[in-house]
Amino acid sequence: MTTTVFIDGAAGTTGLEIAARLEGRSEFALITLTDDRRKDAMARAEALNDADVVILCLPDDAAREAVGLIANDRTRVIDASTAHRVADGWTYGFPEIVGRDAVAAATRIANPGCYPTGFIALIAPLVRAGLLPVAWPYNCHAVSGYSGGGKALIDRFAREPGIAWRGYALDFGHKHVPEMQAYAHLAIAPLFAPAVVPAYRGMVVEVPLPIEIIPGAPDAARLREALAAFYAGSAVVTVAQTAPESGEIVLREGVAPWDGMRLHVIGSEDGRQARLVAELDNLGKGASGAAVQSLNLISGLPETAGLSL
Template identity: 90%
Template sequence: MTTGVFIDGAAGTTGLEIAARLAGRSEFSLITLADDRRKDAQARAEALNDADVVILCLPDDAAREAVALIANDRTRVIDASTAHRVAEGWTYGFPEVIGRDTVAAAKRIANPGCYPTGFIALVAPLVRAGLLPVAWPYTCHAVSGYSGGGKALIERFAREPGIAWRGYALEFGHKHVPEMQAYAHLALAPLFAPAVVAAYRGMVVEVPLALSIIPGAPDPALLRDALRAFYAGSPVVSVADDLPEGGEIVLREGAPAWDGLRLHVIASADGSQARLVAELDNLGKGASGAAVQSLNLISGLPETAGLVL
């Protein structure tokens, strides 16, 4: 018996990437709408209610409207928007952090944001273990490929090929911050400084730590060991042993899709400073790959089926 899946917003970047990961998989049958019916409310409502699983690849308001159109208690939802990430009754779709069984049992799953995926993966296990404080003013510097901004930003980079780096959220209050704080179990909102570069995909998220002034902060090796223990056995998340090859991390234009997540703890020689760094694909574990991982779990399938690892 196949699982009927409707991707609402299938023509967008995330939707297209999800469909690509499901292509050729006999476990799923895609429910599709013709182009002239994609915005027809009745047609969408029928598809939403016919599906076993709906994956929403929509703006926030449209995602809320789509959920309201579901008139049964059978259809399960994976929402790739920001709309429900800290909403009551929704499960955060980060199985390595939230728990695979919790995600597998969920009826409503909120896909994590791309930047929060890196930040939470680095910080949540260390705060949970008591190795880093709950009440600390963490900073998160991050850079992403421009595809994370959707069609509008992709088109802008095509129109303005001279853009090399685009810093944004300079007014603070970025919509990713609430989930970063909530799922990293922090008393204070992190200072979040995102940017976009002239690469289509890829992402690096960094949390710098002045360990010498953090009360009770451990040796960086203990931070690395704790992350390695937390993600032991994960087929998706890995923890690097040492410095990246060549002593640098590079985002490349034209990089292939990747659904993994690689973490680093990079420390100064005297252990007084450390840089927690996450490498991921903003369209992979940061979006479409994460949605497919959750889809696999709620369907009782191996979590890595169809993923690019």
């Protein structure tokens, strides 16, 4: 049976990448609106209610408005905005963390943020296993390709040549922090330090661990072992068994889309420190790839169908 899908906000970066992943897939039929109808409220409401699945690639307020226009209990929603990530009645679209069955059964799915995907992937399983404490002031340092900021940031990089690194959220108000805390099950909000670089896509998220002073924290080998066991059944998330040979992880320009995620646990020789690192594509597992993974699950299809892994 063909599933009809309407991408509301299909002209944006995330929407375009979702459409590209669905291209040529006979399991799905896209409902599209012409340019002159995309902002027509009646046309949008009709499409929202005609679709089996709606994927929202909109600003937060517009996403809330779109959900309010759905007047039936049949249409299922995947929201790529921040609007519903910690809202009651919404399932967090991270099947490796919340469970594939939970995502498959959901009618309202909140797509995770790109930075939180890396942070939660690293921390949630270890906190859940009791290997890292709930009440600890974790730091998260992360860098992303500029496409993660959407059209506004893409335009800024085009207008401001020569920028090599842009640190932001220095006012501590980044909208990703609530979901990072909630789905890692932390008592203390993490200190989050994001930045973007002049590469279009790609992301590295790091959580440094001063193991010697964290109560009950095991060594890096035990943390790596626990993560590997947690993700053993995943075709999307992998855990590196050794540290990078060069001692480096790099982001490169011009790389192809990638919907996987690679986790590292790197320990110091004396065992006193460790670095948890996640590599992902901010437009892949960090956005569009994650939405398609959830779409596959709610459609009863293999979760990796159409993904680049």
